[in-house]
Amino acid sequence: MVSTAEKSTLSEPGGDSTPVTPEEQPLSARNENRSQRPDSEAFKAFMSSSWARKSTELPAESEVAPHAAKRRRAVSEKFPGERLVIPAGPLKVRSNDTDYRFRPHSGFAHLTGLGLDHEPEAVLVMEPTEQGQGDDGGNHRATLYFRELAGRDSAEFYANARYGEFWIGARLSMAEIKALLALETTDISELELAVTKDAGVVEVGGLRIRLLRDVDPNADALVDTSRINTGVDLEASDDLDAQLAEALSELRLIKDEWEIEQMRIAVAATVNGFHEVVKALPRALSHPRGERVVEAAFFARAREEGNDLGYDTIAASGNNATVLHWIRNSGQVDAGDLLLLDAGVEADSLYTADITRTLPVTGEYSDIQRKIYQAVLDAADAGFAAAQPGRKFREVHLAAITVLAERLNDWGLLPAPLDEVLSPEGQHHRRWMPHGTSHHLGMDVHDCAQAKRELYLDGTLTEGMVFTIEPGLYFKEEDLAVPEEYRGIGVRIEDDILMTADGPVNLSAALPREASDVEAWMAGIHSPTGE
Incomplete structure (x- = not known):
């Protein structure tokens, strides 16, 4: 079986570049030793050319989209004026450089309508608005932040075994997910600013964050760092996060x-x-x-x-x-x-x-x-x-x-x-x-x-x-x-x-x-x- 965790395009044994010695090769790169991928400019240029153009036709809105919107509205009514951060969760290593099949956290899937393996590391952020000025007359605007697959003109297309389309197949684009779920989408690179902007102690004008915790370590670290930097009480924040998890769980007691x-x-x-x-x-x-x-x-x-x-x-x-x-x-x-x-x-x-x-x-x-x-x-x-x-x-x-x-x-x-x-x-x-x-x-x-x-x-x-x-x-x-x-x-x-x-x-x-x-x-x- 080939690896699912190749992450770089470093020169490798078997390529056209001079191999590095074991002493020079970082430990993190050694899983790539058996890949023997060429690293020549000719190979890179050829791999990035002569691919059929993808269809630009967008999917019809999914049957689940209006139901997911109602669920987000219910959560919005419960937490007005607060930023809600709901991660899908990351890929999980099964052994060495192979991952388990991805399954998003149920709370994330329930609020977005996304199932299967579309969105590892994605995060749904519900940004507070003036009361009644959010999505569907609610108190928040929801945005899905996720990593879109790189284009076929990118080295990641063929060189990244965890995220490259050559390795894992196509995933929905931002435009396709937006059309499918009627949900605003943007690149994961903008997540940090979206989560931390204006965050802080509410009593001095900051914005409170609630996080669906213990789903994605990176999201936990991002929110916790923001709280530390702005003087927010971490113990009290844990209680707030627990209340969000509780609310998302209770939302599923009655099925639509x-x-x-x-x-x-x-x-x-x-x-x-x-x-x-x-x-x-x-x-x-x-x-x-x-x-x-x-x-x-x-x-x-x-x-x-x-x-x-x-x-x-x-x-x-x-x-x-x-x-x-x-x-x-x-x-x-x-x-x-x-x-x-x-x-x-x-x-x-x-x-x-x-x-x-x-x-x-x-x-x-x-x-x-x-x-x-x-x-x-x-x-x-x-x-x-x-x-x-x-x-x-x-x-x-x-x-x-x-x-x-x-x-x-x-x-x-x-x-x-x-x-x-x-x-x-x-x-x-x-x-x-x-x-x-x-x-x-x-x-x-x-x-x-x-x-x-x-x-x-x-x-x-x-x-x-x-x-x-x-x-x-x-x-x-x-x-x-x-x-x-x-x-x-x-x-x-x-x-x-x-x-x-x-x-x-x-x-x-x-x-x-x-x-x-x-x-x-x-x-x-x-x-x-x-x-």
């Missing part, structure tokens, strides 16, 4: 119609991924790392239909299903096992699904597996019934966990009476279900995580919310508090729920949930006709 459609797209692709996994189970059974076969089958569908995985797939067979975040996926898949598959496709818009099914790998549940599975399904149904407009988010968990406690009590597994177990002083049942039943879902698999407790856990279920319902029971092989027949069984059932004015809608209902329906679905996939 465009976001809901993206969630449906992500869920549909995820359902297709589960079909691919069932097809791959015979091969998984014959492979020493069958969980990797499962993981790969789902990943292929995620890349075909979406941008990527929404999170690392949990493909947990047998006792591994009792490990809540089992992502090593290095185990065998054995006949008689249950496979707990927790997976989600991230759409190109960066919205992700999050679905779990627990499948009998050979197509039929055993009696004990079916009993445990049914208890978890009953808990999920109780949570769904509790998820009604106007009720508290926490009530979904309470309804589901109560059903599980009742089943555990019926099976004689609880060490105390049920009323004592369910009291705050008890909670013995949580040994086998230690996680929460629900979380918000959207651009992040655990979306809106910085929202205030009173709006999240203690929040009211409201039209436009999207969240999961995912109860489970996990009986580890080494758990001596349960009979042997329970040990090594982990079951979780998770669906993605849209709250409407009329009640909850299961977006992932296309995937069977009833044990008998799961068995029939799997049998149909493996039938000669695949129907």
Whole structure:
């Protein structure tokens, strides 16, 4: 594989210039040693010539543009008179001179409408205006600062493996992004002035800056240096920055119609991924790392239909299903096992699904597996019934966990009476279900995580919310508090729920949930006709 971090046009071994000795070559340049790129003037001139002219036709405005503008307007109303700095984030090195695929911070993507890998190191700056004089009658004018790819007449075109078009392909130009998103754009070279101009202590006429922190170290350094130079209290500023992160997270609690459609797209692709996994189970059974076969089958569908995985797939067979975040996926898949598959496709818009099914790998549940599975399904149904407009988010968990406690009590597994177990002083049942039943879902698999407790856990279920319902029971092989027949069984059932004015809608209902329906679905996939 060629490098993705070549950054200079220094003479190299194999070029026409005299090679430098290792003692003379800077450490930072040594990744270039294997490139052997010519450095002659003839090469440079030829590389910069005879390229077809790019089209000057601009794209039509994206469907997301008006929705992103409304989101910026909502943030503008919350922070009048303050400069808001929202970075996309930089590229991140995976190993030596290769980068991970870029994904922007969700707060940035939500406010701009940009997904995929268009804008590493970009920064959205919302500049305060007189009240009501900003974009769409708001209190700010928004500008996107980013690094446009160099022209084909520039050495960077072919010499810079991180940003050169020859290496990474074309990206949208400033004019194209402006047309696509109806958002003012300018070059990243102007960012420093835009961020620091007139900044300072508000009490003496300075302008307050709020930064979406810990996203881009360069943006953090730029804002912090400005604060130090102008005498702004850094500790107090940290609190202001935290309030911005909180506001951006809370803004995503209620999805607009465009976001809901993206969630449906992500869920549909995820359902297709589960079909691919069932097809791959015979091969998984014959492979020493069958969980990797499962993981790969789902990943292929995620890349075909979406941008990527929404999170690392949990493909947990047998006792591994009792490990809540089992992502090593290095185990065998054995006949008689249950496979707990927790997976989600991230759409190109960066919205992700999050679905779990627990499948009998050979197509039929055993009696004990079916009993445990049914208890978890009953808990999920109780949570769904509790998820009604106007009720508290926490009530979904309470309804589901109560059903599980009742089943555990019926099976004689609880060490105390049920009323004592369910009291705050008890909670013995949580040994086998230690996680929460629900979380918000959207651009992040655990979306809106910085929202205030009173709006999240203690929040009211409201039209436009999207969240999961995912109860489970996990009986580890080494758990001596349960009979042997329970040990090594982990079951979780998770669906993605849209709250409407009329009640909850299961977006992932296309995937069977009833044990008998799961068995029939799997049998149909493996039938000669695949129907």
